[in-house]
Amino acid sequence: MSTIVSTVVVSENRPAEVPAAEPPAAVAPQPPRRRRRGLALRVLLHVGFVGAVLAAWEVSSGRWIDPLLLSKPSEVLRQLWDWIVTGHLVFHLQFTLTALAIGFLLGAVVAFGLAVLFAELPRTGRFAEIYIIVFNGIPTIALIPVFIVWFGFGIETKIFMGFLTVFFIVFIASFQALRNTDSRYLELARVLEANTWQRLVKFRLWAAVPFLASAFKLALPATALAVVTAEFLGSNRGIGFLLIRASNLLDMASLFAAVLVVTALVQILTLAAAALESRLLTWVPKEKK
Amino acid sequence: MTTLATGSPPRVDGADTPDPAISVRDVGHAFAADTAVVEALRGISLEIPAGQFVSLVGKSGCGKSTLLNILAGLLTPTGGEITVHGSGLPGLPNRGYITQDTRLLPWRTALQNVALPLELHGVGKKERLDRARRLLERVGLGDAAHQRPDQLSGGMRQRVAIAQALVYEPAVLLMDEPFGALDVWTRESLHDLLLDVQAELGTTAILVTHDVGEAVSLSDRIVTLAPRPGRILGDYTISGSGRPRRHDALRDDVLADLQDRIRRDLGADV
Numbered sequence: 001m002s003t004i005v006s007t008v009v010v011s012e013n014r015p016a017e018v019p020a021a022e023p024p025a026a027v028a029p030q031p032p033r034r035r036r037r038g039l040a041l042r043v044l045l046h047v048g049f050v051g052a053v054l055a056a057w058e059v060s061s062g063r064w065i066d067p068l069l070l071s072k073p074s075e076v077l078r079q080l081w082d083w084i085v086t087g088h089l090v091f092h093l094q095f096t097l098t099a100l101a102i103g104f105l106l107g108a109v110v111a112f113g114l115a116v117l118f119a120e121l122p123r124t125g126r127f128a129e130i131y132i133i134v135f136n137g138i139p140t141i142a143l144i145p146v147f148i149v150w151f152g153f154g155i156e157t158k159i160f161m162g163f164l165t166v167f168f169i170v171f172i173a174s175f176q177a178l179r180n181t182d183s184r185y186l187e188l189a190r191v192l193e194a195n196t197w198q199r200l201v202k203f204r205l206w207a208a209v210p211f212l213a214s215a216f217k218l219a220l221p222a223t224a225l226a227v228v229t230a231e232f233l234g235s236n237r238g239i240g241f242l243l244i245r246a247s248n249l250l251d252m253a254s255l256f257a258a259v260l261v262v263t264a265l266v267q268i269l270t271l272a273a274a275a276l277e278s279r280l281l282t283w284v285p286k287e288k289k
Numbered sequence: 290m291t292t293l294a295t296g297s298p299p300r301v302d303g304a305d306t307p308d309p310a311i312s313v314r315d316v317g318h319a320f321a322a323d324t325a326v327v328e329a330l331r332g333i334s335l336e337i338p339a340g341q342f343v344s345l346v347g348k349s350g351c352g353k354s355t356l357l358n359i360l361a362g363l364l365t366p367t368g369g370e371i372t373v374h375g376s377g378l379p380g381l382p383n384r385g386y387i388t389q390d391t392r393l394l395p396w397r398t399a400l401q402n403v404a405l406p407l408e409l410h411g412v413g414k415k416e417r418l419d420r421a422r423r424l425l426e427r428v429g430l431g432d433a434a435h436q437r438p439d440q441l442s443g444g445m446r447q448r449v450a451i452a453q454a455l456v457y458e459p460a461v462l463l464m465d466e467p468f469g470a471l472d473v474w475t476r477e478s479l480h481d482l483l484l485d486v487q488a489e490l491g492t493t494a495i496l497v498t499h500d501v502g503e504a505v506s507l508s509d510r511i512v513t514l515a516p517r518p519g520r521i522l523g524d525y526t527i528s529g530s531g532r533p534r535r536h537d538a539l540r541d542d543v544l545a546d547l548q549d550r551i552r553r554d555l556g557a558d559v
Contacts, residue, residue, distance in 0.1 A: 185394065190362070191384070192405065192409055193382045198409055203394070206394065283395050283439065
């Protein structure tokens with residue numbers, strides 16, 4: 001064979017030497033002060049708006065609106081302050097929070113324990129799961145009268161309501177999570193010859209933690225509401241009792257004050273759960289939160 | 290001078306033949322798909338001497354990953370027999386396994402991930418952290434010991450995975466496209482690292498790849514597989530040139546020829 005003449009041509013085009021970089025003067029980062037002023041303005045706008053609505057409410061109540069239907073904001077705040085200084089608020093809040101804490105802890109621990117057990121014993125798990133799903137379908141609120149017959153008007157009924165609410169949320173979330181551990185983790189466990197106990201403790205439980213955290217975040221405010229609802233239907237203490245008593249007495253200022261307390265309670269619990277999660281679970285990818 | 294041997298490596302039943310680290314005897318594997326039985330592997334026999342770097346090359350569907358998973362003990366073959374000889378640190382698995390998507394545990398730091406195999410087999414805390422730290426330094430990640438996987442780049446995560454697979458000094462290192470998701474420069478630096486550590490520990494390495502260049506660059510021996518059912522097509526042993534063979538070395542006539550032959554074996558643009 002004779003020499004092959006290549007027909008490929010490569011031409012090179014080098015860009016001209018770029019002169020030494022000078023810092024661009026025109027584009028300066030926005031000074032933080034201006035950004036802070038923007039934020040202050042927005043906050044001021046919201047404060048002004050809410051203030052105006054409250055002022056309009058204040059002025060119209062008793063003039064155009066029957067104060068028996070809608071109390072004045074000033075009256076609501078006065079009532080709230082009254083509860084604070086007399087210790088009423090602490091007395092009732094203590095009851096609600098105690099029921100909430102005991103119910104939540106018991107429910108979360110029992111639900112998680114059962115979920116681990118059922119995930120480790122798949123046959124038992126499959127058998128029992130159907131009952132848990134059916135029971136979850138029963139509206140617990142409709143059962144409060146039954147619980148009152150069983151447990152009376154004391155704190156036990158409220159704890160049990162809280163318990164049931166957390167139980168189903170946490171059980172379903174953690175059972176699902178434990179049964180569906182990312183197969184890559186299980187493969188790693190197999191390659192590294194981890195035993196059954198290690199596979200549970202060092203792989204599957206950890207992998208379930210983000211799902212557990214979401215369940216807790218969902219369950220905490222829901223449990224608070226369940227406890228307050230149980231207090232509606234038979235109690236002589238608690239925030240729910242404050243609400244229902246005010247309603248019976250047509251004391252709108254107290255009623256609104258109690259609503260304010262419940263709202264604040266649920267909000268604080270939601271925020272606290274979210275803050276705790278982002279503090280403790282820094283390793284969880286953002287999209288899973 | 291690079292030389293090339295085709296076919297099974299000459300079997301000399303003499304005293305100086307190294308014991309095989311891996312023997313695969315007539316392995317076949319079939320699994321049930323929706324309606325039919327798919328035969329993934331048929332009649333695979335291989336003897337791999339200790340310390341050899343072998344690449345399994347083939348198109349997708351040729352069963353190379355299935356074969357690797359069988360070697361890793363993740364799959365039990367439906368026919369034939371495999372034996373993996375040799376051992377790592379006492380009481381630890383004798384196989385290491387790395388894949389394209391690293392299986393690092395996101396809740397553990399790089400150091401804790403590397404120490405995990407030792408932790409699972411009862412190595413004391415101080416010793417396992419010392420070993421893990423040494424290996425992390427070996428793969429150039431001494432500074433990243435306390436970072437978690439999500440804080441590391443893809444190449445760094447792959448380094449951690451390599452360190453984890455080597456921390457217990459397994460006799461055999463199994464790799465399934467470990468460099469597939471990385472850019473060229475990261476890949477080349479990991480090639481260097483892998484060959485250094487492999488030589489240092491005398492590890493037998495099996496690499497599954499579809500990249501012919503990568504296989505020729507790294508291997509002592511290349512086994513090509515044909516698809517459906519997966520079976521061995523060619524078996525090439527390269528000797529007489531240092532590894533990794535960089536792109537200029539791959540232009541060597543013998544190696545260029547080998548790459549062409551492998552591509553022809555596989556029958557298409559691999």
